[in-house]
Amino acid sequence: MEKLIGSVLEAGELFREGFHSAKEISHKGTVDLVTQYDVAVEDLLKKSISSLLPEHTIIGEESSDEFRRAQKAVYIDPIDGTTNFVHKIPFCAISVGIWEEDKPVAGIVYNPILNELFYAKRGEGAMFNDRPVSVSNVTDLQQSLLATGFPYTKVERGRDFKWVLETMRNLLPVTQDIRRLGAAAIDLCYVANGTFDAFYECNLKPWDVAAGILLVEEAGGKISNHTGAEYRLGDPIIVASNGKNHDKLLAGLAAYGEE
Numbered sequence: 001m002e003k004l005i006g007s008v009l010e011a012g013e014l015f016r017e018g019f020h021s022a023k024e025i026s027h028k029g030t031v032d033l034v035t036q037y038d039v040a041v042e043d044l045l046k047k048s049i050s051s052l053l054p055e056h057t058i059i060g061e062e063s064s065d066e067f068r069r070a071q072k073a074v075y076i077d078p079i080d081g082t083t084n085f086v087h088k089i090p091f092c093a094i095s096v097g098i099w100e101e102d103k104p105v106a107g108i109v110y111n112p113i114l115n116e117l118f119y120a121k122r123g124e125g126a127m128f129n130d131r132p133v134s135v136s137n138v139t140d141l142q143q144s145l146l147a148t149g150f151p152y153t154k155v156e157r158g159r160d161f162k163w164v165l166e167t168m169r170n171l172l173p174v175t176q177d178i179r180r181l182g183a184a185a186i187d188l189c190y191v192a193n194g195t196f197d198a199f200y201e202c203n204l205k206p207w208d209v210a211a212g213i214l215l216v217e218e219a220g221g222k223i224s225n226h227t228g229a230e231y232r233l234g235d236p237i238i239v240a241s242n243g244k245n246h247d248k249l250l251a252g253l254a255a256y257g258e259e
Contacts, residue, residue, distance in 0.1 A: 001121055005108060008094055011041050011078070012112035015094060019085060019113055032152045033082050038062050038149035041078035041094065049074055049096070057099065061207045068096045068248035069233070073099045079108075090114050095185035102232070107211030109185045116217055118189040126192050129223025135192035135221040135242035141252070144197035144218030144245050146171065147187040151203035159257065160203050167200070174252065188212025190213035191240045192219035193251035198241035198249050200226075200255070206233040216240045225252050 018037030028034050038247035042060045050058055061077050070203040074096065079085050081092035090113040098106040109118040118133075126133050138144050142216040148168075172178055179196070181187060184204050190196045194214040210233065213223050224230065226237035228250050236256055241249055 001106060001119070004039075004049065004096065004098075004106070005117070005119060005167075007045060007052065007233065008096055008108050008110050009117075010048065010226050011044045012110050013093055014044060015041050015079065016112040017090075019088065019090075019092070023086060024085060029152050030155045031083075033086055034062065035065075035079070035082065035086060037085070038079045038082060042076055045076050045078060045094070045096065046167075053098070056110050061205065061209065069102065071101060075099065075207040075233075077185060077205075077207040080092065080185040080208060081181075084182045084255065089182070091149050091181040091183050091186055092185055093210045095172050095184050095207065097207070099210060101117050104214035104217075105217045107214040109211050109215065110257070111186060118192065118232075120192075120218040121214065122218070123141065124218070126215045128189070133170075133193040134219050135191060136197050137244065138197045138242060139244045141245050141248040142250075144175055145176045145195075146249070147190065147196045147199040148178055148180055149182065149184055149187065149201040149204075151201070152153070155205055163202055163254050163256055167252065170254060171252040184208040186242055188216055190241070191221055192216045194242070198239070198245055200237065200239045200253065202237045204238055209233070209238055212240070213238075222246045224250070226250065226256055 023035040042062045056072040058074045077095040085092040093111040096108045105122045151160045187199045222243035225235040
């Protein structure tokens with residue numbers, strides 16, 4: 001774990017350099033941005049982590065065309081929150097999640113701009129800058145601060161777009177408020193340390209959540225899909241909470257039907 005964290009911290013130096021520098025920006029989709037630093041940070045992480053975990057398949061956002069399962073896998077998001085990164089909004093992070101037999105065993109999320117390092121190893125608790133963290137104790141949904149995100153597919157005005165709007169209509173009046181930081185890995189970490197009481201989002205990729213899932217669980221929280229069943233990488237919706245308001249949150253989610 002110490003060596004993995006060292007690899008992420010080293011990549012964070014390049015991340016930080018890119019945040020403050022001019023960027024070459026291209027588009028993977030209508031509003032889905034990528035910079036030369038996304039690629040460079042991922043390349044650096046793949047090289048260092050493959051030497052530490054040679055038996056694991058490395059699946060990175062910028063080098064993997066699609067999600068695939070492996071008995072032993074490392075899911076890398078070199079810059080979660082690239083839009084924030086491009087606009088110099090300091091909510092962006094490196095996310096590295098290690099999975100074995102379809103279960104998370106270790107996770108690291110590092111925001112080099114705010115110097116926030118979250119990490120967890122299964123069975124050993126969740127840590128934030130070397131201090132143990134735990135989820136909040138809020139039980140009342142009306143007093144819960146939620147986080148969410150908006151999928152890139154919003155531009156199509158289809159099922160995801162309608163689900164986001166209807167869910168917001170359901171939840172906004174019955175919660176303390178809803179925040180949208182623009183980086184799912186950070187949202188999950190902020191559930192783990194009690195900043196947010198819950199988080200939900202649709203159409204996320206495995207590298208967005210692979211590390212944060214374990215952090216929430218190790219901090220005493222709960223992860224599920226929109227039906228309340230166990231979340232599996234690739235499910236259309238993820239729901240994370242302190243575990244005390246989870247069922248109330250699920251009740252407020254709109255049905256995820258056909259387009």
